[in-house]
Amino acid sequence: MPYVDLNTIHTPSTGAVIPAAWGDQLRENEEFLIDPPACSIYASDNTTVQDNTDTTLSCDTDNFDNDAMWSGSGSAIDINTPGRYMVICTIRFQAWPFGMRQIKFKVNDTTFYESSLILASASTNSTVLTGIRFIDFDRGDQVETVCRHIEPISGGSLDVQVYEFAAQFQARSATQADYLVAYRAW
Numbered sequence: 001m002p003y004v005d006l007n008t009i010h011t012p013s014t015g016a017v018i019p020a021a022w023g024d025q026l027r028e029n030e031e032f033l034i035d036p037p038a039c040s041i042y043a044s045d046n047t048t049v050q051d052n053t054d055t056t057l058s059c060d061t062d063n064f065d066n067d068a069m070w071s072g073s074g075s076a077i078d079i080n081t082p083g084r085y086m087v088i089c090t091i092r093f094q095a096w097p098f099g100m101r102q103i104k105f106k107v108n109d110t111t112f113y114e115s116s117l118i119l120a121s122a123s124t125n126s127t128v129l130t131g132i133r134f135i136d137f138d139r140g141d142q143v144e145t146v147c148r149h150i151e152p153i154s155g156g157s158l159d160v161q162v163y164e165f166a167a168q169f170q171a172r173s174a175t176q177a178d179y180l181v182a183y184r185a186w
Contacts, residue, residue, distance in 0.1 A: 004029065036169035037067035037081045046094075046159035049149055056106065057091065057145045057162050069167065075144045077167045079137040084173045086134055088166050089115075089145040093127040094159040096120060099151035103131035106144045120149075128163070136173040143167060 006029070010022045040063035049055045058075040069077050079085070093101050099120050105113040115131030135143065145165050149158050 035066060037069065037083075038166065038168040039065040039067065039069035039077050040164055040166040041065075041070050041077070041162075042164050043162040046161045048157050049093075049147060049160050050157045051099075051149065051151045051155045054104075054146050054148050055160070057089075057147055057160065057165070059162055059165055063164070063166075067169075076142040077144075077165070079141040079143070079167070080139060081169060082137055082139045082173070083169050084134055084136050084171045085143075085167045086132065086170050087113075087143055088130065088132045088164070090128065090130040090163040091145070091147055092161045092163060093120070093129065093147075093149060095124050095126045096151065096156075096158055097122045097124070098153045099149055101127050101129050102148040102150075103129055104146050104148075105131070105133055105135065106146050107135065107137070108141055112146070134170065 004025050006022055006025055009025055010019050012018065041059035042061055042063065043057065043059045044061055047055065047057055056075045058073070060073060062070055067080050069080060071078070087105050089103055091103060097120060100117060101120055102117045103115045105115060107113065113133045113135060115133050116129050118127070118129060121127050137143070145162065147160055151158070
């Protein structure tokens with residue numbers, strides 16, 4: 001059950017009796033905030049990423065998903081409860097000492113949110129990069145992780161593995177407040 005603004009049930013006034021529905025909703029709101037919508041997925045195998053090409057990363061396993069946000073395969077986390085989410089992704093780039101590595105988030109196949117961009121490690125170690133953004137979502141929005149590597153010397157491809165791609169509800173947004181009013185009116 002989504003969080004519901006208590007003022008949509010009853011607007012308190014001095015001396016007024018609070019209805020039982022208000023207390024019931026208060027309890028449901030607290031239960032919602034104890035375990036807010038969240039999803040964490042990862043890839044057990046590598047994806048090959050071509051030089052200077054945005055590549056959407058797919059996952060094949062979930063750590064947890066308490067709001068049916070992931071279909072069980074593919075790249076997208078679906079938002080079923082509108083609001084502000086923390087979106088995070090940690091990926092490992094194959095060891096290669098040249099170039100840049102980047103993570104960004106793609107919403108609804110149209111909007112990109114830049115997250116992290118670093119120079120590759122000059123050693124023989126792989127590069128692990130984490131990107132984090134707070135994004136307001138509507139019900140039905142989808143978010144995906146996109147990575148890129150830019151390798152000016154050889155222009156070769158690199159293997160990348162998703163260690164974790166996650167989204168967790170953080171707070172209501174203006175978009176969600178509008179939804180809640182419509183939800184209660186319905």
